[in-house]
Amino acid sequence: MRSSLALAGAALSALLLAAPVAAQQQAATVTDEQLRQSFNAADVNRDGAIDIDEAVADAILVFGRFDANRDGFLVLSELPRHSPDRFRRADRDGDGKLSVGEVAADRVYEFFLIDTNRNGVMTFEEVRAYAATLRTAR
Ligand SMILES: [Ca+2]
Ligand SMILES: [Ca+2]
Ligand SMILES: [Ca+2]
Numbered sequence: 001m002r003s004s005l006a007l008a009g010a011a012l013s014a015l016l017l018a019a020p021v022a023a024q025q026q027a028a029t030v031t032d033e034q035l036r037q038s039f040n041a042a043d044v045n046r047d048g049a050i051d052i053d054e055a056v057a058d059a060i061l062v063f064g065r066f067d068a069n070r071d072g073f074l075v076l077s078e079l080p081r082h083s084p085d086r087f088r089r090a091d092r093d094g095d096g097k098l099s100v101g102e103v104a105a106d107r108v109y110e111f112f113l114i115d116t117n118r119n120g121v122m123t124f125e126e127v128r129a130y131a132a133t134l135r136t137a138r
């Protein structure tokens with residue numbers, strides 16, 4: 001239970017990283033407004049919900065933004081807000097770097113945690129409720 005929550009935390013921080021204003025903050029201090037910014041950025045077709053394609057596309061977009069040296073991998077030094085623990089959990093093959101596949105897989109895992117009513121999309125309320133559970137889990 002504890003480890004699955006922590007893994008989810010790693011995934012959520014990828015979503016939160018999409019908000020430039022949130023880049024220097026811990027996930028626990030991200031405001032609703034910043035969360036809304038990340039949400040809207042991921043909601044490409046502007047229907048007020050994030051489907052699985054939008055969620056994965058957003059993860060890949062964020063990946064590109066943080067891959068500072070453009071080698072196709074993210075290392076811990078490129079992710080100032082990631083704790084080493086979270087990084088290790090997302091790094092499924094344990095090679096010390098996150099591939100785009102590992103980041104996308106993490107996002108898919110997160111998607112099914114957040115879509116609590118299982119209707120195939122994440123609403124803002126679902127994302128916000130999930131962020132709140134991470135805050136209280138600390
Ligand atoms: Ca959408
Ligand atoms: Ca890896
Ligand atoms: Ca849903």
